[in-house]
Amino acid sequence: MTQSNLKMHYDAIIIGSGTCGATIARELCKQNKKVLILERGATLPLKESLLGIGALANEVPVSGKLKDMRALATGGTSSLYFAVATPPPIDTFKSLGIDLTKEYKEALEELPIDYLPDELLGPQSLKLRDSARELGYDWYNQLMFVDQSKCKSGYTYESKWKAKDYVDDAIKDGATIINKAEVTKVITDNKKAIGVEYKLKKKTKSKKFELCKVFGDKIILTAGVLASPIILRNSGVKNVGDRGFYVDPNLVYFGLIPGLKSEKTFVGAMKADLEEDLALGDVNVIKSFYRLIMLSLLKPRHFFSYSNSIGIGVKVSEPLGGKFLDNGQFQKEFSKDVYKKLDKGSEDALKILKNAGAKHIIKGPMNVTGIGGLLRINEHIDNNLQTEFENLYVCDRSFIPDTFRDPPTLTLVCLAKYLANHLLSSNES
Ligand SMILES: Cc1cc2nc3c(=O)[nH]c(=O)nc-3n(C[C@H](O)[C@H](O)[C@H](O)COP(=O)(O)OP(=O)(O)OC[C@H]3O[C@@H](n4cnc5c(N)ncnc54)[C@H](O)[C@@H]3O)c2cc1C
Structure with a gap:
């Protein structure tokens, strides 16, 4: 490893180009700020094929054998998300001194968010809905980040909003992105963040990485919940993950209905809340995801029967706990209550x-729907999302209050806009 320093000084260095990083970069560049994005992954061609998902997906163990999934690539995890657009918990954030009303309004005007009509839902999703409603469940539609004008003949991957679009906007407005740059720590001086240290992947045989440094006025950590807490800890921020974390487990069940004619559909577009901490949902994933699951379960009959397949998921919200270890690993055992709820x-x-x-109903592997709760507002970060180090900010799922367990992307867009607004207004004063 050799060391090199980027001579350039930036108004803002953004670590990670997912939903939060992309949104902040776009907002700052619109106001002519000099922005550098450091992104651990490459800029990959985004595809929902088996190979495309394989190239994007990165799994991290979070509790025994359970793994959380993320995408290490330009645009981050939104490249493989389902596009459910749950509104942010405005009142919860207000009680913590963060008013997202304006940002939420702006996001609704800017992004393609709406309920999907029946014509855009596959036969398997409609069958599941009809069955649930017939049995008396309140099986309701969720808002989705889908541009319906791109769905002339049903589901398309292109119709789902992705953070990569915002990265492209930021680059058009002058942002610089360095790919394959893995940030390891933030450089601080006298309780102030002044720069970032990162490993830049090299192609040469003689060295795999070059160690680099770059300096800027504001350092914004948006590396996602599986990476930001580690970087914060490496940078000297105290008590990260000191009260553990939550990692909601889920189970999926798939069956076969002859003649169903299942087709690509928008997974997650419908759900039912059974209790405060127990929900059912539509898990009718697209064919490549489905086949990955069947491959892992060694179920050849199901693997070849996507067109007859129907799937449902069970999700339990479990309490904070477990350990975020010094080596950056997440360790947790679920209580008996969690297993009872899953049953x-x-x-x-x-x-x-x-x-x-x-018929032929099979149980899929237990999985997680995302980890969170490692940081707390007004404890690890203030209500401007600044850490104990001046000029070091965090924006990702790490600090979303643990009372909100729904899909976080729309909330993250609002928080990212909120932080960008704060940075721009404090710069002007
Ligand atoms: C299969 C799946 C489906 C989902 N479906 C939905 C859904 O329907 N609706 C919803 O709201 N949410 C959904 N989510 C969750 C949602 O996608 C994520 O919570 C959200 O994208 C997180 O955004 P982020 O900006 O915090 O992090 P990410 O999008 O993960 O972005 C972090 C970025 O930082 C980069 N990075 C990581 N470490 C470093 C480092 N050390 N240095 C530099 N860069 C780094 C990563 O490569 C990545 O680009 C889903 C998640 C998964 C896995």
Whole structure:
């Protein structure tokens, strides 16, 4: 490893180009700020094929054998997300001194967010809905980040909003992006963040990485919940993850209904809340995701029967706990209550599948729907999202209050706009 310093000085250095990083970069560049984005992954061609997902997806163990998934690439995890657009918990944030009202309004005007009509939902999703409603479940539609004008003949990957679009806007407005740049720590001086240290991947045989430094006025950490807490800890921020974390487990069940004619559909577009901490959802994933699951379960009959497949998921919200270890690993054991809840949800899920006429029902692997709760507003960060180090800010799922367990992307867009507004207004004063 050799060392090199970028001579350039930036108004803002943004670590990670996912939903938060991309949104902040775009907002700052619109106001002519000199922005550098350091992105650990490459700029990959975005595709939802088996190979495309394989190239994007990166799994991180978060509790025993359970893994959380992220995408290490320009645009981050939005490259493989489902595009559910749950509104932000405005009142919860207000009680913490963060008013997202303006940013939420702006996001709704800017992004393609709406409910999907039945014509855009696959036969398997409609079958699941009808069965659930027939049994009395409140199976409701969710808002989705989908540009319906790009869905002339049903589902398309292109119709889902992705953070990569915002990265492209920022670059058009002057942002610089360095790919394959893995930030390891923030450089601080006298309780102030002044720069960033990163490993730049090299292609030469003689050295794999070059160690680099770059300096800027504001350092904005948006590396995602699986990376930001580690970088903060390496940079000297105290008590990160001191009260543990939550990592909501889920189970999926798939069955086969002869003649169903299942097709690509928008997974997650519908769900039912059974109890405050127990929900069921549509998990009718696209063919490549489905086949990856069946491959991992060694289920050849199901692997070749996507067109007859129907799927339902069970999700439990579990309490904070576990350990965020010194080596950056996440360790947690679930309580008996969590397993009881999963059993309770499974009974309902199976009832709905059977009522829909599903046969050959199989249980998928237990998985997680995302980790969170490692940082706390007004404790690890203030209500301008600044850490104990002046000029070091965080924006990602790490600090979303643990009372909000829904898909976070729309909330993250609002928080990123909120932080950008704060940075721009404090710069002017
Ligand atoms: C399969 C799946 C489906 C999902 N579906 C939905 C959904 O329907 N709706 C919803 O709201 N949410 C969904 N989510 C969750 C959502 O996608 C993420 O919570 C959200 O994208 C996180 O945004 P972020 O900006 O915090 O992080 P990310 O999007 O993960 O971005 C972080 C970026 O930082 C980069 N990075 C990481 N470490 C470093 C480092 N050391 N140095 C430099 N760069 C680094 C990464 O490469 C990445 O580009 C889903 C997640 C998954 C896995």
